[in-house]
Amino acid sequence: MPKRNQQPELASKLSDKGIRLTKQRRILIDLIESANQHLHPSDLLYQAREKGVKLDRTTVYRTLTMLKELGLVEELDLLHLNGHEHYYEIRHDRGHIHIGCISCGKILELHTDCLSDLCDEIRQKTGFIIKTVRTEVAAVCPDCQRKT
Ligand SMILES: [Zn+2]
Ligand SMILES: [Zn+2]
Structure with a gap:
C-alpha cells in the first residue's frame, strides 16, 4: 500500500x-x-x-x-x-480501486487512470457531477489461485 x-x-x-x-x-x-x-x-x-x-x-x-x-x-x-x-x-483527489480477495480477505489498492476515464464518461453521458468514486472489486488473489 x-x-x-x-x-x-x-x-x-x-x-x-x-x-x-x-x-x-x-x-x-x-x-x-x-x-x-x-x-x-x-x-x-x-x-x-x-x-x-x-x-x-x-x-x-x-x-x-x-x-x-x-x-x-x-x-x-x-x-x-x-x-x-x-x-x-x-x-x-486521485481515486483508487480496492481489489479484495474473497478467499483470504487481502485488500490491494490499484491506482489507475481508468477511474478518471470512467468519471469523464459518466459526466458526458449523464451530466452528473461526481463527488466520490468508490470502486471495489471482488477477486481471487494469485496465492489463493495456486492453493486451489
Ligand atoms: Zn487470497
Ligand atoms: Zn484504499
Whole structure:
C-alpha cells in the first residue's frame, strides 16, 4: 500500500474549516494521516493506547464521522470480506480501486487512470457531477489461485 505521507495535513485542513483540535482529535488525525493501511476504529483505539493516550470508542467514532462529513476521509466496507466492519482512509483527489480477495480477505489498492476515464464518461453521458468514486472489486488473489 502506498505511503500517505505526501498528503497535506488533515490538521491544517481542519483549522481552515474553523474546527478546534482537541488533544484527542489531534492524536487521531496523526494516526489516520500516518496509516499505511485501511483503518478500523479499533486499530485507532489500539494505536492511541500504544502511544499512551486514552481514548474512548465514542470519540473515535465521532471524529471519524466528522472527517467523513467534511469529505476528508472515506468510509469503506471493503466488500464486507470481514463481516460488517467498516474501514477508513484519507480521501485522495486521485481515486483508487480496492481489489479484495474473497478467499483470504487481502485488500490491494490499484491506482489507475481508468477511474478518471470512467468519471469523464459518466459526466458526458449523464451530466452528473461526481463527488466520490468508490470502486471495489471482488477477486481471487494469485496465492489463493495456486492453493486451489
Ligand atoms: Zn487470497
Ligand atoms: Zn484504499
